[in-house]
Amino acid sequence: MSSLDREVHLLRTRAALADSERRRFKEERKWAISQGNMARAEQMKWEVKRYTSLMQTFNREADIKSTEAAITNGTVHDPVEVKERRATSLSSREKATRPSSKKSAESQGPG
Numbered sequence: 001m002s003s004l005d006r007e008v009h010l011l012r013t014r015a016a017l018a019d020s021e022r023r024r025f026k027e028e029r030k031w032a033i034s035q036g037n038m039a040r041a042e043q044m045k046w047e048v049k050r051y052t053s054l055m056q057t058f059n060r061e062a063d064i065k066s067t068e069a070a071i072t073n074g075t076v077h078d079p080v081e082v083k084e085r086r087a088t089s090l091s092s093r094e095k096a097t098r099p100s101s102k103k104s105a106e107s108q109g110p111g
Helices: 003-034 038-073 079-088 092-097 101-108
Strands: none
Touching: 003 038
């Protein structure tokens, strides 16, 4: 296992941990709301956001490292495949703000 592969594994592990913490805080928030503890519910809402962001960041970094590892190992030769891998690692917010080349090509019509 190369050092890049180890880094990818470490980042995926951190993302999984952040996801489990996010789910735990989400459940705790539901409990706080049911108990009428709105201050605690707001705090848990903030924690859910925080861990969601952490999870997405770790997954995005792991995707980028994975692509780097594939290029280094020579398993990816097609630049389009590299571009697609990077596109899948973008967060939903980044995807929403980026114009899609397919949409712009479709709007122009044929020829």
